[in-house]
Amino acid sequence: MIRHLLVLSTAAALFAAAACSKPAAAPAAPAHPNLSGSWVRPLGDREVGGLPPVNEIPLTPWAAAKFKAERPAAGENQDFANTTDPSLRYADPNGYPRISLHPMRFKLIQTDDYVYQLWEYNQNWRQIALNVPPDPDPALTWYGNAVGKWEGDTLVVDSVGYKDSTWLDARGLPHTQDLHIVERIHRVGESLAFDITFEDPGAFTKPWTAHLIFKPAPDGSMTENIYTISDELRFRERFLQQKPAIPIRR
Amino acid sequence: MRSRVSCVVAGTVAALLVCTPALAHHGAASIYDMTKETTIKATVTEYVWTNPHVELGISLRGGTTTELLLELGSPPNIRNRGWTSRTVKAGDAVTVTFHPGLRGAKIGVVIKLVTADGKELHA
Numbered sequence: 379m380i381r382h383l384l385v386l387s388t389a390a391a392l393f394a395a396a397a398c399s400k401p402a403a404a405p406a407a408p409a410h411p412n413l414s415g416s417w418v419r420p421l422g423d424r425e426v427g428g429l430p431p432v433n434e435i436p437l438t439p440w441a442a443a444k445f446k447a448e449r450p451a452a453g454e455n456q457d458f459a460n461t462t463d464p465s466l467r468y469a470d471p472n473g474y475p476r477i478s479l480h481p482m483r484f485k486l487i488q489t490d491d492y493v494y495q496l497w498e499y500n501q502n503w504r505q506i507a508l509n510v511p512p513d514p515d516p517a518l519t520w521y522g523n524a525v526g527k528w529e530g531d532t533l534v535v536d537s538v539g540y541k542d543s544t545w546l547d548a549r550g551l552p553h554t555q556d557l558h559i560v561e562r563i564h565r566v567g568e569s570l571a572f573d574i575t576f577e578d579p580g581a582f583t584k585p586w587t588a589h590l591i592f593k594p595a596p597d598g599s600m601t602e603n604i605y606t607i608s609d610e611l612r613f614r615e616r617f618l619q620q621k622p623a624i625p626i627r628r
Numbered sequence: 629m630r631s632r633v634s635c636v637v638a639g640t641v642a643a644l645l646v647c648t649p650a651l652a653h654h655g656a657a658s659i660y661d662m663t664k665e666t667t668i669k670a671t672v673t674e675y676v677w678t679n680p681h682v683e684l685g686i687s688l689r690g691g692t693t694t695e696l697l698l699e700l701g702s703p704p705n706i707r708n709r710g711w712t713s714r715t716v717k718a719g720d721a722v723t724v725t726f727h728p729g730l731r732g733a734k735i736g737v738v739i740k741l742v743t744a745d746g747k748e749l750h751a
Contacts, residue, residue, distance in 0.1 A: 482702075
């Protein structure tokens with residue numbers, strides 16, 4: 379009898395030990411792809427896309443006239459010395475999507491309820507709130523009010539609430555406060571694609587699209603690159619012999 | 629001194645694309661003659677890691693006074709091409725290729741720099 383009990387208890391102990399050593403179940407596959415990482419649009423890379431030529435953008439008469447009157451610091455009609463670019467004249471933030479058009483890095487940080495986009499340029503950032511309704515009366519801001527949701531492997535970002543003083547790109551492409559941007563962000567191989575639709579009845583006669591491709595940055599570090607009006611005026615003093623109109627840091 | 633300077637007119641669009649300086653803050657054509665390239669041996673007088681563009685001063689006579697002021701890309705852009713804040717320093721001998729300023733302005737935008745030990749960096 380005692381022997382039987384001993385055998386049974388030994389078997390039970392072995393069974394329990396075997397059960398405990400059973401490997402844990404594999405974690406469930408993530409519901410969505412992880413877009414987190416460091417991304418860059420390398421300068422001169424023909425594959426990275428950009429906003430289309432201006433003559434392919436359906437500008438309203440107001441937008442066409444405003445665009446014609448601007449003096450950009452780059453592009454076809456560049457006039458750096460006398461530019462009207464608000465980011466150069468006033469050190470205004472670039473706004474969106476202009477800030478993503480620099481050949482510089484940004485990071486995406488993805489959490490369960492937000493995606494954060496951190497740009498190397500000027501250390502600016504935006505947040506994309508996930509799975510919440512759009513704000514019906516958003517404040518006007520430099521980088522807009524963005525909400526996002528997943529459609530399969532694509533993060534769809536809907537944003538409004540943009541100040542109308544920013545340019546959409548360095549060429550001087552205008553928009554109004556009614557700008558509505560829808561982005562479909564998804565991976566293409568190792569790269570990250572942003573398919574962007576612009577809608578703004580005051581500036582565009584119909585919606586139009588742009589496709590931007592970002593490549594993995596070679597490393598995760600970001601370099602400080604903060605634009606100040608003092609640095610800009612100093613540069614102009616040295617390279618253009620323009621006398622600063624205001625006192626600058628020396 | 630003139631014999632140390634060689635000017636080359638860029639021959640093809642492809643060459644221009646390869647040599648495109650990393651400027652994000654302003655276009656170059658309204659300040660520099662992008663159809664010309666100048667290659668020169670010089671001494672660094674200043675190297676300033678700053679925004680909106682890194683600045684490189686050079687002397688053609690081995691002095692300490694800046695005779696030509698050259699710009700490079702913004703710090704992140706040229707960092708992506710291998711530059712650091714310590715790539716060169718005042719007193720270094722370099723060979724630098726650049727697009728010269730329009731109308732004889734003593735400025736330029738760097739295309740390429742070769743350090744004294746032969747390291748070649750594109751701006």
